[in-house]
Amino acid sequence: MELLQSTLQAIQPVNKEIMKQAREKVDALCKPPGSLGKLEQIAVQLAGITEKLELDVSNKAVISLAADHGVYEENVSNNPQIVTVMQSIGFAKGFTGVCAIARAAGAKVVSVDVGINADLPETSGVINKKVRYGTANMAKEPAMSREEAIRAIEVGIEVANDQVKQGVNVLATGEMGICNTTASSAVLAALFGYDPGEVTGMGAGVDSIxxxxxxxxxAIEINQPNPDDPIDVLAKVGGLELGGMAGVVLSAAANRIPVVIDGFISTVSALIAYQLEPKVKDYIIPSHMSEEPGAKIASELLGLEPMLNMNMRLGEGSGAALAFPILDAACSMMNTMTTLEESNQYMQQIMENQRS
Incomplete structure (x- = not known):
């Protein structure tokens, strides 16, 4: 609890004065004002986050947190639970979907066990931060205790803080956990009063929606999560990896670095972080619009519009990794484009040289 509290206290607003300077610089570049659209918005946001006009997001990491869910007992997924183990190790070894995309974007993938229902071999390469062996079946009892929910958030903070100490200057949230769309839909419904039918989709596959x-x-009826207490909602109907991703978002804001969120599950986790500290919103960059029906609702609640629509629903942090090159382009625009004034001076110099 102490780490969570100190992290929340460390989160400060983005620097509005630097953002104003960044906007003035972007508008002065050799192009029609606003013509690079969201790229300009991202550059201004990055300036406010980092308090710098010279932008750099070259050291990238996707933190993919993995955990299992007791609600698996209710046959809400067609996939065997062992897939959580397989994919988590795959993250560490570099052969999953997110790894392929991250490799193309020049990013690393950090695989973390926050609650897998198995012991992984020491040679797996997965960071062991296990809080418990999966959640309990939320359709019968709370998914976890309040203390475990807080610990899951703190795992995300710890791992993210460690990456920042290693020089990482942009983070992305990823996850793995069979049934975690079930938990995400439950959290979204419980936090904001939606009927589960409005926010629940197929996930990775289920016989009956x-x-x-x-x-x-x-699960919501049995556990009665308190919508005014995001930790209570997380504990009663959430997942350990959701807590972990919320912690990554909080750490990024506390360390003044941007965090790119993936699709539905990552966005719900970001909403948990936002409910704990609203200032985190300005540090979040949404990547893509997931195919899950709750994704659009979650993004609207967060007040952020994803930049990509690629019909993706893999999870893992894949969409976030795909968005990394867009951040690179925003930095390049800010750092290397000439202003209209500089371009005019350059052309005048050329004309003068020709006349002489």
Whole structure:
């Protein structure tokens, strides 16, 4: 609890004065004002986050947190739970979807066990930060205790802080956990009063969406999570990896670096962080619009518009990694484009040289 509290206290607003200077610089570049659209917005946001006009996001890391879910017992996924183990090790070894995209973007993937329902071999390369062996079945009892929920958030903070100490200057959130769309839909419904039918989709595959909806509805009815207390909601119907990703978002804001969020599950986790400290919103860069029906709702609640629509729903942090080159382009625009005034001076110099 102490780490969570100190992290929340460390989060400061983005620097509005630097953002004003960045906007003036962007508008003065050799182009029609606003013609580079969201790229300009990203550059201004990065300036406010880092308090610098010379932008750099060259040291990238996707933190993919993995955990299992007791609600698996309710047959809300067609996939065997062992997939969580397989993919987590795959993150560490570099052969999953997010790894392929991250490699192309020049980013590393950090694989973390925050609650896998198995012991991984020491040679797996996965960082062991296990809080417990998966959550309990939220359709019968709380997914975890309040203390465990806080610890899951602090795992995300610890891992992110460690990456920042190693020189990482932009983070992304990723996850792995069979049934974590079930937990994400439950958190979204419980936090904001939606009926589970409005925010629940197929996830990685389920025989009956209606059954999945009914399980989520039962979990909320049994546990009665308090919508005014995001930690209570996380503990009763959430997941350990959701808590971990919320912690990554909080750490990024406390360390004044941007954090790119992936799709539905990452956005719900970002909402948990936002409910704990609203100032984190200005440090978040949304990547893509997931195919999950709750994704659009979650993004609207966060007040952020994803920049990509690629019909993706893999998770893992794949969409966030795909967005990294857009941040690079925003930095290059800010750092290397000439202003209109500089361009005019350059052309005048050329004309003078020709006349002489």
């Amino acid at each position: 209606q059954h999945k909806i009914d399980v989520i509805r039962r």
